[in-house]
Amino acid sequence: MLINLINDIEKELRNDIKKAVEGANFNLKQLPEIQIEVPRVELHGDYASNIAMVLAGSLHKAPRNIAESIVSKFTSTLVDEITVAGPGFINFTLNNDWLYRNTEMILKSAGDYGKTNFGEGKSVQIEFVSANPTGPLHVGHSRGAVVGDVLANIMDAAGYNVEKEYYINDAGNQMDILARSTLLRYKQVLGMEVKLDENSYAGDYLIDIGRELKELYDNKILDKSEEEQLEICREFAYKKMLKIIEEDLEGLGIEFDNWFSERQLHQGKIIESIEILRENGYIYEKDEALWFKSSDFGDDKDRVVIKSDGKTTYLAADIAYHLNKLSRGFDILINVWGADHHGYIPRMKSVIQAFDYAKEKLEILIVQLVSLLRDGKKVAMSKRSGEFVTMRELVKEVGRDAARYFYIMRSTDSHFDFDLDLAKEESNNNPVYYIQYAHARICSILDNVEGSIGDIEELDNMEGLFKLLLEKSELDLMKMLARFPEEVKMSAGKRQTHHIAAYAHELAGVFHLFYNQCRIINTDERLSSARLLLVRATKQVLENVLKLLGINAPQKM
Numbered sequence: 323m324l325i326n327l328i329n330d331i332e333k334e335l336r337n338d339i340k341k342a343v344e345g346a347n348f349n350l351k352q353l354p355e356i357q358i359e360v361p362r363v364e365l366h367g368d369y370a371s372n373i374a375m376v377l378a379g380s381l382h383k384a385p386r387n388i389a390e391s392i393v394s395k396f397t398s399t400l401v402d403e404i405t406v407a408g409p410g411f412i413n414f415t416l417n418n419d420w421l422y423r424n425t426e427m428i429l430k431s432a433g434d435y436g437k438t439n440f441g442e443g444k445s446v447q448i449e450f451v452s453a454n455p456t457g458p459l460h461v462g463h464s465r466g467a468v469v470g471d472v473l474a475n476i477m478d479a480a481g482y483n484v485e486k487e488y489y490i491n492d493a494g495n496q497m498d499i500l501a502r503s504t505l506l507r508y509k510q511v512l513g514m515e516v517k518l519d520e521n522s523y524a525g526d527y528l529i530d531i532g533r534e535l536k537e538l539y540d541n542k543i544l545d546k547s548e549e550e551q552l553e554i555c556r557e558f559a560y561k562k563m564l565k566i567i568e569e570d571l572e573g574l575g576i577e578f579d580n581w582f583s584e585r586q587l588h589q590g591k592i593i594e595s596i597e598i599l600r601e602n603g604y605i606y607e608k609d610e611a612l613w614f615k616s617s618d619f620g621d622d623k624d625r626v627v628i629k630s631d632g633k634t635t636y637l638a639a640d641i642a643y644h645l646n647k648l649s650r651g652f653d654i655l656i657n658v659w660g661a662d663h664h665g666y667i668p669r670m671k672s673v674i675q676a677f678d679y680a681k682e683k684l685e686i687l688i689v690q691l692v693s694l695l696r697d698g699k700k701v702a703m704s705k706r707s708g709e710f711v712t713m714r715e716l717v718k719e720v721g722r723d724a725a726r727y728f729y730i731m732r733s734t735d736s737h738f739d740f741d742l743d744l745a746k747e748e749s750n751n752n753p754v755y756y757i758q759y760a761h762a763r764i765c766s767i768l769d770n771v772e773g774s775i776g777d778i779e780e781l782d783n784m785e786g787l788f789k790l791l792l793e794k795s796e797l798d799l800m801k802m803l804a805r806f807p808e809e810v811k812m813s814a815g816k817r818q819t820h821h822i823a824a825y826a827h828e829l830a831g832v833f834h835l836f837y838n839q840c841r842i843i844n845t846d847e848r849l850s851s852a853r854l855l856l857v858r859a860t861k862q863v864l865e866n867v868l869k870l871l872g873i874n875a876p877q878k879m
Contacts, residue, residue, distance in 0.1 A: 388410065422788035428859040459571070480813075492560060494584075691737050692739075796836060829863065
């Protein structure tokens with residue numbers, strides 16, 4: 323069941339406004355589209371429309387006079403009060419019936435509440451993380467990982483058909499460096515006097531891999547040719563790193579639908595994709611190299627795809643990979659990239675257009691850098707030197723729930739300082755604790771009154787009970803619950819995850835205020851039942867939103 327009562331209400335309100343405009347006999351040749359919005363100031367009502375100001379130019383009348391004429395003809399079963407404000411805004415205050423209906427709907431739809439058909443079943447592939455399998459994932463990867471995963475959950479709830487993919491960069495120079503670095507560590511474990519050069523990976527994780535190689539092969543790897551030594555080390559380290567990456571992602575609550583290996587592109591697919599671009603007129607030869615005419619599509623210059631020595635570039639592999647994505651028939655491709663890839667966007671958009679697709683088919687989300695703070699000071703990190711905080715270490719220190727929430731609590735286009743101390747704090751200052759405590763408090767309330775109001779299915783007149791809820795904090799809570807489907811729709815449409823995180827925190831705050839201001843169990847049995855139903859509805863929405871965030875809804879804290 324797809325629930326979005328607010329959308330139905332807004333549609334009905336627009337229709338009521340349209341009838342009022344028509345009833346005012348303005349003799350319009352064409353009625354413009356009627357826009358309504360939620361006012362920023364609560365005193366201005368639930369909705370406002372600027373239709374009078376839109377009509378002012380064609381009618382040659384003062385907007386306020388037009389607004390008053392519309393108001394005089396306005397009738398609606400939804401609206402309790404209608405006023406004209408400022409230069410001609412029309413403000414609408416709804417009656418409470420829609421809130422009661424919506425709260426009843428929450429209880430009946432349960433886990434489906436919040437889902438919409440906004441995405442119309444369009445297929446979406448979201449590719450994220452896609453780090454080289456040359457070392458453990460670090461905190462820089464973690465933010466993009468959580469953003470991609472939560473975005474997939476949101477878009478799924480909004481009616482898209484979503485597939486999550488990890489692109490394994492398991493070919494090229496980085497894998498060669500991994501092989502050499504692993505071989506050096508293996509030799510060190512055997513007691514040989516060797517040193518890592520400045521281009522090697524210096525992390526201790528390779529010492530562990532070196533020890534495992536010794537246990538498996540003793541010193542027999544050294545009996546082989548240097549090429550064979552590197553190949554053994556490359557494949558062993560690669561498989562170990564890929565397993566560690568998968569385990570680390572699972573520890574953060576992330577699973578992928580598909581793992582795509584770059585290696586399969588090097589079996590002729592790269593050359594095939596370049597030949598297609600050549601046929602389309604976008605490949606030319608210069609200085610014994612092959613170039614892609616990306617400047618035809620707005621890139622600042624053309625790009626090499628095959629170098630003069632015959633080796634393919636990173637772009638060539640990405641061209642083949644994105645052709646593969648396009649061939650799989652997705653309606654939308656979304657790549658979640660780190661801040662260092664921002665300059666890469668124009669050339670990849672060019673690739674999509676060169677294959678005769680609209681550039682809008684590929685969407686790029688740039689996730690800005692993360693800094694860790696401990697005791698108010700930044701934690702220094704450098705992957706090449708091995709001095710970095712891994713994803714696994716972060717989750718172990720602050721917990722999965724805090725890690726996931728903190729990574730999406732800010733817009734992806736802003737730099738983020740991750741306060742480790744705050745993430746571990748058990749107080750209302752910690753947004754994760756604050757949200758989860760709201761759910762635990764609800765569970766405690768319901769456990770203490772279990773059986774006092776019967777099963778929801780047995781209550782035939784929930785809406786009648788809800789009409790007893792007239793306190794401001796009760797109405798505010800019901801309005802907050804009603805917002806959830808629109809929050810899902812808006813977040814999916816904008817491809818932004820931080821709105822859902824903010825909504826969860828705001829919902830918890832509104833519930834805590836309701837709890838403090840309204841005695842849930844009181845001498846009026848029917849009012850107690852109504853408030854308990856509202857508590858149940860809040861529990862359901864909290865669970866639904868926490869599920870989107872991939873965060874636990876604890877029973878006790």
